[in-house]
Amino acid sequence: MELKRVVVTGLGALTPIGNNIEEYWDALVSGKSGSAPITYFDTEKFKTKFACEIKNFDFNEYFGRKEIRRLDRFAQYALVASDEAIADSGIDLETVDKYRVGVIWGAGIGGLETFQEEVKNFANGDGTPRFNPFFIPKMIADIAPGNISIKHGFMGPNYTTVSACASSANALIDALNYIRLGYSDVIVTGGSEAAVTQAGMGGFNAMHALSTRNDDPEKASRPFDANRDGFVLGEGSGALILEEYEHAKARGAKIYAEVLGGGMSSDAYHMTAPHPDGTGVVAVMENCLRNAGLNPEDVDAINTHGTSTPLGDVAELKAITKVFGDHAKTLNINSTKSMTGHLLGAAGAIEAIASILAMKHSLVPPTINHETADENIDAELNLTLNKAQEREVNVAMSNTFGFGGHNACVLFKKIAE
């Protein structure tokens, strides 16, 4: 059976540096940081007091008072970004065969704030289990695609992928494969996360995963810099409309890029630490290239996982050198997490969007906050430091890795007009 071709026909984003695609892209290429002191709760006793929160978006206005009570923030973000992507795709919701439209979404955690608040209420009570009836349906990670389908009537495949920080890359790969195999014509994919909560910050702090650069939050996310000290937690959502190529062509859709392939692997090593030799990361890029039918030399740019942690950044770059050999030195390598922070389950989606827009605009967003070279990093690699670089990008790779050792990788190709 011949696999169908899959293209991207719509994009949507709600991120700490921009509340729609246009704002997101402008911020990416101007090197804007989304990191600032946390406003959601009192951080006095927290080791890390800053994060990349969503800013200046009126969710009460967007959803109305009744609707918003039924939605955890991670589901609100999912609806906002997917609304933008669906509108951007120009799909006619009146005429499209809704049984052929699916929603495959990524969320690493789900409704963490809802879980936290309900359990706090219970713990503060007399032991009577007076849980809100919306507790479970608001919290569960699959409710985001559930709500997207309810809003638009999409009746195709519908579920959430959970692989920590690789979640939305896994969602994208599943969406790619279901369309390739002919299960659906269109799949709304992407991911969302809203873990900037007491439980989220406290939990990641306990793992020593977060930067504690409290005196300079905007400079805290500094992938590949010698003085990086952990990731900066971010939140938000990215959405992509994946569509079967002939279906997109038949309706005269604008096409951003072709999704050429996806790779998946596991470190099989440790719950949270990356494998020091990067063997799983090498495997995921190699099997992604194979899946896409490409050679390493075909790739122009890589948006790395690059979270700004001491171990992870070095292991990933070593793996890139191993996979790409001398060609690695000609690649534009970057980490947009230097600006957005780490959106966990939404990272794969917003970074895939960054890669696609880099192809569209022939401009690679920078890795900001780089001050001091790390002697463990090959100085000949082009890490797109501090300033966007003009570059004709025909093939872009996006890497995401999750706690649990999950690795996912996606390849996009510019499509001739």
Next chain:
Amino acid sequence: MSDIASRVKAIIVDKLGVDENEVVNDASFTNDLGADSLDTVELIMEFEKEFDIQIPDDQAENIATVGQAISYIEEAKK
């Protein structure tokens, strides 16, 4: 309007996001005020909390309108 009636109506306005003048005694939670099964459970729980009473499930099933909620609570608080 009695104190109980105004407190009941305030809860309904808050939880269902409806306009105050829609919350009349014979308005049905599900048919008139847009509540689904989860909203209805939440309303009953809010009444229990607000008035410090217990409403057993078999009796909660009989509270389907604003007026029925007010009468039940007035009876329970006697």
